[in-house]
Amino acid sequence: MTFWVNVDKSTNIIDSYQLGLISVNGKQYTSDVIIFPDRVKDDWWRKSAHQLCLEDIAEVMAKNPEVLIVGTGVSGLVEVLPEVRQAVDARGIKLIAQTTDQACHTYNRLCQSRRVVAALHLTC
Numbered sequence: 647m648t649f650w651v652n653v654d655k656s657t658n659i660i661d662s663y664q665l666g667l668i669s670v671n672g673k674q675y676t677s678d679v680i681i682f683p684d685r686v687k688d689d690w691w692r693k694s695a696h697q698l699c700l701e702d703i704a705e706v707m708a709k710n711p712e713v714l715i716v717g718t719g720v721s722g723l724v725e726v727l728p729e730v731r732q733a734v735d736a737r738g739i740k741l742i743a744q745t746t747d748q749a750c751h752t753y754n755r756l757c758q759s760r761r762v763v764a765a766l767h768l769t770c
Contacts, residue, residue: 657683657757660750665720666769668750680706681753681764690765698726698765700733706763707737714739715753717746717766724767 658681661669668675670686680687680703692702698716700707706714714734718724722745734741742752746766753764 658686659757660754660764663747663750663766663768668766668768676768678765678767681766682706682709683757683761683763692724692767696723696725696770698724698730700727700729703730703765706765707733707739709763710737710761711739711763712761713756713763714741715749715756715762715764715766716741716743717749717764717768718743719746719767719770721745721770723770 658670660681661672666676668679670679670681673686675686675688677688678690680690687705693699703714716724716726726741726743731741742749744752746768749764749766753762756762
């Protein structure tokens with residue numbers, strides 16, 4: 647699935663996504679990623695394979711984005727734990743959890759106008 651071309655090179659844009667593969671600003675990644683406005687953290691691992699806990703996004707929380715987009719995988723198997731939802735809400739961060747293909751589109755739509763971070767599970 648191809649998205650669009652990055653006109654503003656100061657912001658990370660998702661070029662394409664398919665099961666197990668994402669391209670951000672022309673660079674391909676084959677493991678889960680966190681996309682910050684200025685960099686991509688590749689080879690991102692969660693404490694539990696299909697649950698997102700606070701420890702998994704400590705670096706994201708330190709950046710205090712306006713929006714955190716969680717890509718829950720192709721089938722939406724990653725569960726955002728209640729503790730994450732509560733902590734994100736308490737900080738005034740908008741949390742959007744969607745299947746990863748939807749999350750990629752949402753990230754590209756919002757990243758040009760807001761401080762957005764995307765934590766994306768690329769498989770299941």
